[in-house]
Amino acid sequence: MGVVTSLQVAELAGVSQSAVSRVFTPGASASAKTVEKVKRAAAELGYRPNMMARAMITGKSRIIGLVVAYLDNQFYPLALERLSNALQAKGYHILVFTASNDNDHVARVLQELIDYQVEGIITASVGMSSALTERCADAGIPVVMFNRGQDGAHISSVTSANREGGAKVAEFLLSCGHQNIAHIGGWQGSSTGRDRQLGFSNRLEVAGITPRIVDGMYDREVARAATLDLMDRRSPPDAIFVGNDHMAFAVMDCLRGELGLSVPDDVAVVGYDDVPMASWAAYSLTTMRQPLNRMVDATVDRLMTKIEDKSAPDRAIEIESALIQRQSSRQPKGHDQ
Amino acid sequence: MGVVTSLQVAELAGVSQSAVSRVFTPGASASAKTVEKVKRAAAELGYRPNMMARAMITGKSRIIGLVVAYLDNQFYPLALERLSNALQAKGYHILVFTASNDNDHVARVLQELIDYQVEGIITASVGMSSALTERCADAGIPVVMFNRGQDGAHISSVTSANREGGAKVAEFLLSCGHQNIAHIGGWQGSSTGRDRQLGFSNRLEVAGITPRIVDGMYDREVARAATLDLMDRRSPPDAIFVGNDHMAFAVMDCLRGELGLSVPDDVAVVGYDDVPMASWAAYSLTTMRQPLNRMVDATVDRLMTKIEDKSAPDRAIEIESALIQRQSSRQPKGHDQ
DNA sequence: ATGAAAGCGCTAACAA
DNA sequence: TTGTTAGCGCTTTCAT
Numbered sequence: 001m002g003v004v005t006s007l008q009v010a011e012l013a014g015v016s017q018s019a020v021s022r023v024f025t026p027g028a029s030a031s032a033k034t035v036e037k038v039k040r041a042a043a044e045l046g047y048r049p050n051m052m053a054r055a056m057i058t059g060k061s062r063i064i065g066l067v068v069a070y071l072d073n074q075f076y077p078l079a080l081e082r083l084s085n086a087l088q089a090k091g092y093h094i095l096v097f098t099a100s101n102d103n104d105h106v107a108r109v110l111q112e113l114i115d116y117q118v119e120g121i122i123t124a125s126v127g128m129s130s131a132l133t134e135r136c137a138d139a140g141i142p143v144v145m146f147n148r149g150q151d152g153a154h155i156s157s158v159t160s161a162n163r164e165g166g167a168k169v170a171e172f173l174l175s176c177g178h179q180n181i182a183h184i185g186g187w188q189g190s191s192t193g194r195d196r197q198l199g200f201s202n203r204l205e206v207a208g209i210t211p212r213i214v215d216g217m218y219d220r221e222v223a224r225a226a227t228l229d230l231m232d233r234r235s236p237p238d239a240i241f242v243g244n245d246h247m248a249f250a251v252m253d254c255l256r257g258e259l260g261l262s263v264p265d266d267v268a269v270v271g272y273d274d275v276p277m278a279s280w281a282a283y284s285l286t287t288m289r290q291p292l293n294r295m296v297d298a299t300v301d302r303l304m305t306k307i308e309d310k311s312a313p314d315r316a317i318e319i320e321s322a323l324i325q326r327q328s329s330r331q332p333k334g335h336d337q
Numbered sequence: 338m339g340v341v342t343s344l345q346v347a348e349l350a351g352v353s354q355s356a357v358s359r360v361f362t363p364g365a366s367a368s369a370k371t372v373e374k375v376k377r378a379a380a381e382l383g384y385r386p387n388m389m390a391r392a393m394i395t396g397k398s399r400i401i402g403l404v405v406a407y408l409d410n411q412f413y414p415l416a417l418e419r420l421s422n423a424l425q426a427k428g429y430h431i432l433v434f435t436a437s438n439d440n441d442h443v444a445r446v447l448q449e450l451i452d453y454q455v456e457g458i459i460t461a462s463v464g465m466s467s468a469l470t471e472r473c474a475d476a477g478i479p480v481v482m483f484n485r486g487q488d489g490a491h492i493s494s495v496t497s498a499n500r501e502g503g504a505k506v507a508e509f510l511l512s513c514g515h516q517n518i519a520h521i522g523g524w525q526g527s528s529t530g531r532d533r534q535l536g537f538s539n540r541l542e543v544a545g546i547t548p549r550i551v552d553g554m555y556d557r558e559v560a561r562a563a564t565l566d567l568m569d570r571r572s573p574p575d576a577i578f579v580g581n582d583h584m585a586f587a588v589m590d591c592l593r594g595e596l597g598l599s600v601p602d603d604v605a606v607v608g609y610d611d612v613p614m615a616s617w618a619a620y621s622l623t624t625m626r627q628p629l630n631r632m633v634d635a636t637v638d639r640l641m642t643k644i645e646d647k648s649a650p651d652r653a654i655e656i657e658s659a660l661i662q663r664q665s666s667r668q669p670k671g672h673d674q
Numbered sequence: 675a676t677g678a679a680a681g682c683g684c685t686a687a688c689a690a
Numbered sequence: 691t692t693g694t695t696a697g698c699g700c701t702t703t704c705a706t
Contacts, residue, residue: 015692021684046475050684052453055389057683084435095430096431098431114385115385258620280590355679361677390682395682581701
């Protein structure tokens with residue numbers, strides 16, 4: 001069993017144990033000769049520093065906790081992958097925790113993360129009460145919320161400009177000549193869902209239109225039921241803005257499969273996120289592109305900043321997003337092919 | 338900053354530091370009175386044991402390393418989610434590492450995992466040379482390969498019965514009356530891809546049919562190119578078995594979108610995995626169902642067994658899978674609706 | 675059942 | 691630059 005300690009390396013190399021430690025500590029001082037001897041001995045014994053011991057002393061575990069609720073919406077696994085890569089490049093690693101969007105559950109999970117002495121926490125697809133935010137701050141652990149915000153709170157977050165995004169969708173549907181518009185929103189318990197909806201309906205109201213609104217809860221089944229309900233009314237909508245792509249696919253499946261309708265001829269559908277699947281031929285979904293890479297970069301940047309300087313100010317970062325037009329929507333008026 | 342130590346709790350509770358430790362150690366002995374006093378003091382100070390320190394001493398980090406290559410194939414995020422939940426329920430957590438399928442890369446990642454003193458390693462969608470397997474064994478860290486096997490190797494693995502699965506698909510396509518059959522295989526560098534292909538072509542050969550075979554590399558783009566190539570030949574296939582669902586979706590997109598063909602009238606498509614998307618109306622893909630829950634359970638079980646008893650034998654577990662018939666394939670002969 | 679004492683493997687002053 | 695000496699916060703003998 002390969003449990004080699006720095007002491008054994010020291011003995012073999014004929015130096016002190018602390019010399020070994022220095023050789024394996026980035027910013028430490030050691031003569032070329034010592035480095036040489038130690039490296040050789042270490043290689044021979046297959047020695048590697050014990051991260052746990054190091055973490056305990058320095059208080060730097062090099063671990064970032066990631067709390068995530070859903071992994072069935074493709075946006076999140078992709079975010080996880082990118083975050084992991086970006087963090088790995090900086091010598092950090094991700095400890096994954098799954099939690100439902102229940103506040104108690106999140107609290108428990110957060111406590112465990114604190115127990116693990118993680119250096120930072122990223123929450124994705126989960127909300128946090130300000131009480132929880134406080135708790136982490138007390139423990140001295142920086143938190144960045146990914147794709148969720150928290151109103152007027154003392155916490156860093158990275159989202160796209162959801163309100164503006166919702167407005168852009170409204171603008172677009174209006175320009176396509178739609179008047180009878182519905183919205184299957186993201187869960188109203190999430191800032192993301194609320195903001196998109198707000199931007200959307202505010203812009204529509206300016207045009208004197210009040211969209212029919214249902215909460216899709218970020219769930220395929222709920223979105224499907226909402227679609228069925230919407231289309232069953234006296235004057236069904238000819239355009240539906242869906243709170244995210246994940247639900248939009250369900251809406252399209254329902255529209256085309258169950259109801260035998262044509263998208264976009266009978267009903268136009270617009271989503272939000274632009275996950276890879278949105279561009280697949282089977283859907284070709286018009287959607288707001290959330291720039292994943294930039295969101296990930298901003299998240300990592302925010303986290304690193306706070307880790308290096310705990311007193312750095314918290315910031316709510318909003319990244320602009322753009323509408324990607326595909327086949328699930330009609331052409332805006334006055335725009336020829 | 339909430340860095341409360343057991344010593345502070347001990348002082349407040351009027352007991353020794355070791356008493357505090359015992360109270361927080363599951364199998365330890367302490368009188369009801371002591372437990373009471375300590376718990377009260379701990380609660381007052383907000384004390385929680387430092388996992389890092391505990392891990393260092395006991396050698397039990399309660400962390401499982403997960404090495405994963407792709408997260409764009411929906412099968413893996415789902416596996417990750419289930420694994421995380423199952424492990425969380427047992428008090429373990431997942432440290433995620435992403436690695437390409439390059440042996441050196443995997444080696445580096447594995448070394449980092451060993452540095453972190455993880456108690457076990459799960460590899461998903463990545464292969465491991467037996468040299469790497471050895472290394473982990475030397476470090477005393479159990480490894481379970483998920484959805485990958487290693488021929489005649491000294492390692493635990495959990496897969497579905499891929500060879501048999503491939504044969505089942507062949508059998509099915511034959512029963513539908515197909516004669517001109519192609520296979521866009523999973524990456525041949527993976528046991529999973531090889532086994533499915535082997536079972537498939539062996540069964541077909543019995544019927545005197547030699548399928549045209551292309552390696553799809555588990556990649557949408559490669560699968561698309563393969564489809565284009567296959568359909569461009571003099572006698573294009575009327576049935577394609579694709580090595581996994583992820584590629585099968587690309588094949589269907591290409592067939593229906595780019596080539597304007599009908600599935601299954603012109604070409605039948607069968608996949609492998611049965612990810613949720615396979616059942617969505619847009620695809621309705623006939624596919625082999627890999628029982629994710631059972632695979633996850635087996636993986637966790639195997640890992641726990643090896644963690645508890647390092648000398649437990651390694652086993653290659655194969656879980657049976659069944660064909661799920663949907664709309665992307667024709668009806669087998671002699672079977673009425 | 676409890677406290678004292680000895681480490682786990684390492685980093686970080688401190689002298690030399 | 692180097693070795694010596696303390697610990698980090700905890701678990702674990704070992705007496706009591």
